[in-house]
Amino acid sequence: MTEEILRVQTSAHSAAPIAVEVTRGGMVESFHRVIAAVTDASGSLRHAWGDADRLVYGRSAIKPIQAIALVESGAAEAFGLADKHVSLACASHSGETMHTETVRDWLGQLGLGNDDLECGNQMPGHEPTAHAMIRQGESPCRIHNNCSGKHSGFLTTAMHLGEPTKGYIGADHPVQKRLMRLCQEMGGEDLSHTPRGIDGCGIPVFGMSLKAMAVAMARMADPAELPATRRDAILRIRKAVAAEPLMIAGTGRFGSLVLQQLGERILLKTGAEGVYTAALPELGLGIALKVDDGNHRASTVALGWILTRLGVLRKADQEALANQLVAPIANWVGYGCGVVRPAPDLAL
Amino acid sequence: MTEEILRVQTSAHSAAPIAVEVTRGGMVESFHRVIAAVTDASGSLRHAWGDADRLVYGRSAIKPIQAIALVESGAAEAFGLADKHVSLACASHSGETMHTETVRDWLGQLGLGNDDLECGNQMPGHEPTAHAMIRQGESPCRIHNNCSGKHSGFLTTAMHLGEPTKGYIGADHPVQKRLMRLCQEMGGEDLSHTPRGIDGCGIPVFGMSLKAMAVAMARMADPAELPATRRDAILRIRKAVAAEPLMIAGTGRFGSLVLQQLGERILLKTGAEGVYTAALPELGLGIALKVDDGNHRASTVALGWILTRLGVLRKADQEALANQLVAPIANWVGYGCGVVRPAPDLAL
Numbered sequence: 001m002t003e004e005i006l007r008v009q010t011s012a013h014s015a016a017p018i019a020v021e022v023t024r025g026g027m028v029e030s031f032h033r034v035i036a037a038v039t040d041a042s043g044s045l046r047h048a049w050g051d052a053d054r055l056v057y058g059r060s061a062i063k064p065i066q067a068i069a070l071v072e073s074g075a076a077e078a079f080g081l082a083d084k085h086v087s088l089a090c091a092s093h094s095g096e097t098m099h100t101e102t103v104r105d106w107l108g109q110l111g112l113g114n115d116d117l118e119c120g121n122q123m124p125g126h127e128p129t130a131h132a133m134i135r136q137g138e139s140p141c142r143i144h145n146n147c148s149g150k151h152s153g154f155l156t157t158a159m160h161l162g163e164p165t166k167g168y169i170g171a172d173h174p175v176q177k178r179l180m181r182l183c184q185e186m187g188g189e190d191l192s193h194t195p196r197g198i199d200g201c202g203i204p205v206f207g208m209s210l211k212a213m214a215v216a217m218a219r220m221a222d223p224a225e226l227p228a229t230r231r232d233a234i235l236r237i238r239k240a241v242a243a244e245p246l247m248i249a250g251t252g253r254f255g256s257l258v259l260q261q262l263g264e265r266i267l268l269k270t271g272a273e274g275v276y277t278a279a280l281p282e283l284g285l286g287i288a289l290k291v292d293d294g295n296h297r298a299s300t301v302a303l304g305w306i307l308t309r310l311g312v313l314r315k316a317d318q319e320a321l322a323n324q325l326v327a328p329i330a331n332w333v334g335y336g337c338g339v340v341r342p343a344p345d346l347a348l
Numbered sequence: 349m350t351e352e353i354l355r356v357q358t359s360a361h362s363a364a365p366i367a368v369e370v371t372r373g374g375m376v377e378s379f380h381r382v383i384a385a386v387t388d389a390s391g392s393l394r395h396a397w398g399d400a401d402r403l404v405y406g407r408s409a410i411k412p413i414q415a416i417a418l419v420e421s422g423a424a425e426a427f428g429l430a431d432k433h434v435s436l437a438c439a440s441h442s443g444e445t446m447h448t449e450t451v452r453d454w455l456g457q458l459g460l461g462n463d464d465l466e467c468g469n470q471m472p473g474h475e476p477t478a479h480a481m482i483r484q485g486e487s488p489c490r491i492h493n494n495c496s497g498k499h500s501g502f503l504t505t506a507m508h509l510g511e512p513t514k515g516y517i518g519a520d521h522p523v524q525k526r527l528m529r530l531c532q533e534m535g536g537e538d539l540s541h542t543p544r545g546i547d548g549c550g551i552p553v554f555g556m557s558l559k560a561m562a563v564a565m566a567r568m569a570d571p572a573e574l575p576a577t578r579r580d581a582i583l584r585i586r587k588a589v590a591a592e593p594l595m596i597a598g599t600g601r602f603g604s605l606v607l608q609q610l611g612e613r614i615l616l617k618t619g620a621e622g623v624y625t626a627a628l629p630e631l632g633l634g635i636a637l638k639v640d641d642g643n644h645r646a647s648t649v650a651l652g653w654i655l656t657r658l659g660v661l662r663k664a665d666q667e668a669l670a671n672q673l674v675a676p677i678a679n680w681v682g683y684g685c686g687v688v689r690p691a692p693d694l695a696l
Binding site for chain 1: 352353354355356358363369370373375378380403467479483485543544545546547548553555621622640642643679680681
């Protein structure tokens with residue numbers, strides 16, 4: 001292969017810290033390096049692990065930013081979308097019946113259906129749902145795809161603005177150009193020449209610095225300086241996700257559990273390959289983090305630690321989320337063999 | 349928590365190199381650091397990535413070493429075990445029918461059954477098998493556990509030596525003490541004071557330096573200096589695994605594919621949390637590697653690169669295993685979005 005590809009250059013001083021350790025008995029068995037950026041809405045970097053300028057793909061962690069288009073375009077209102085729809089537009093859902101039924105109804109309301117989604121078929125992540133489907137001999141369809149809510153949002157916006165619905169995942173389609181522009185405006189960095197790729201659900205991904213991603217989330221936390229339409233859209237999204245915490249992820253999942261505990265005090269979103277973002281309205285801060293190796297188990301524990309460190313998780317919250325902040329590892333007979341925990345010497 | 353626990357101290361110079369990169373479009377999205385040791389049977393370190401003295405848990409990657417007890421005790425012969433049983437004793441199998449039927453028959457031959465296994469229930473890793481079970485409403489039992497062959501080997505040895513079969517997973521049971529002694533003898537390092545833990549299947553795990561694990565595998569590759577009984581046991585194990593390559597892993601899996609391609613030119617074994625070992629009889633070398641973050645996708649690609657670099661994988665082998673050496677990443681519609689590949693500047 002001779003193709004040019006952007007690689008991560010980590011000198012000793014720019015290497016990400018070991019933020020998460022996986023213990024087993026008397027030893028740390030594995031560990032995860034994490035880069036993180038915490039910024040305010042003005043673009044100031046308040047805290048960082050490793051190189052905050054590293055380009056990363058936001059993957060699904062930027063869905064709440066992308067959902068702005070659905071609301072500020074007027075599409076959400078025109079089609080009478082409820083909180084559950086807006087939350088689903090931000091979601092990597094588990095494919096539970098509550099998710100798929102809502103997406104199905106939503107598409108029906110648009111006069112569209114499963115075949116208009118361009119995200120590919122995916123078996124639900126929610127095991128009982130997946131098992132029930134297997135028992136019934138039911139194959140997963142596009143509506144089951146964890147991104148089907150986001151795609152329904154794309155279709156809604158396209159219809160509202162009179163754009164073609166077919167081919168909406170293409171990089172040159174107005175929907176995708178609008179999303180890229182949104183991320184550029186919200187993050188405050190030129191994205192026209194950053195690396196490109198294709199996401200699991202088929203839409204384009206683009207490299208964005210970790211810091212820019214945190215700034216975009218900080219502006220979702222503190223949209224005071226943004227144009228009124230965008231500010232209102234962001235407030236609507238924050239409110240919708242907090243009101244429908246199960247729609248953005250699913251039963252028992254970190255993101256939903258944190259939202260159920262904190263409500264409107266947070267907006268947070270996971271992404272593939274160990275990305276996590278959060279907006280903290282009370283503090284006016286945004287967080288973006290990426291696990292070097294892409295492991296999800298480290299992204300939740302690292303984010304939990306940062307939320308604790310920033311005082312967002314108060315004592316009662318820490319107790320309610322204890323199994324998420326330090327996640328137990330059990331063996332096949334249920335014996336607790338170890339934990340996934342923040343590194344004891346972690347600092348921010 | 350105030351408990352003492354051994355942690356990994358990585359100064360800049362002891363950090364493991366980035367051995368494996370995960371690309372997506374025009375960028376490296378994630379990457380994995382790997383420590384590796386290549387030694388000969390005399391204990392000399394021939395090649396290394398990172399700190400070869402780091403203590404790691406061998407997990408399932410030391411099963412071929414543990415299987416020595418089954419053969420050199422005379423148990424395998426006394427119970428008339430075939431190659432498939434010996435290969436299964438080394439296995440982390442996928443729970444396919446060929447695996448579970450063989451384990452069931454083997455236990456029956458011992459006058460034992462599913463309930464005598466102490467490994468816990470586990471759904472087969474082989475998806476079509478798991479789906480068929482779900483469709484039929486069948487719950488996984490202990491025989492489905494990926495370690496059931498190893499456990500059957502433990503039971504066989506215990507019965508042959510007149511030891512109790514109940515409680516054979518306990519650290520104080522003769523079976524486990526024998527396994528620890530074996531690893532100590534084969535690796536040439538005192539294990540009496542290294543950290544301890546419990547494995548997924550309930551047996552004790554013990555910290556062992558990566559180098560000692562490689563030395564143990566080098567002695568499996570080149571057992572000339574070992575006592576005759578042990579040498580014969582090792583040759584039997586190597587032959588059995590090569591003759592039954594699907595028994596040690598399963599359909600489509602890296603270990604089985606490499607064995608199907610190389611036959612008796614290699615003995616290799618995966619372990620949880622990114623461990624891999626290999627014995628190379630032609631070169632008289634042993635390999636042990638551990639992915640810092642525990643990800644399996646990096647362990648196979650890293651091992652494939654080392655095998656290529658050492659000349660074990662010849663041109664035809666590299667072609668046959670191309671999708672394993674550089675593993676494609678497809679999205680939900682089957683589009684190739686990136687690859688898991690060795691880092692281009694990797695050296696050994």
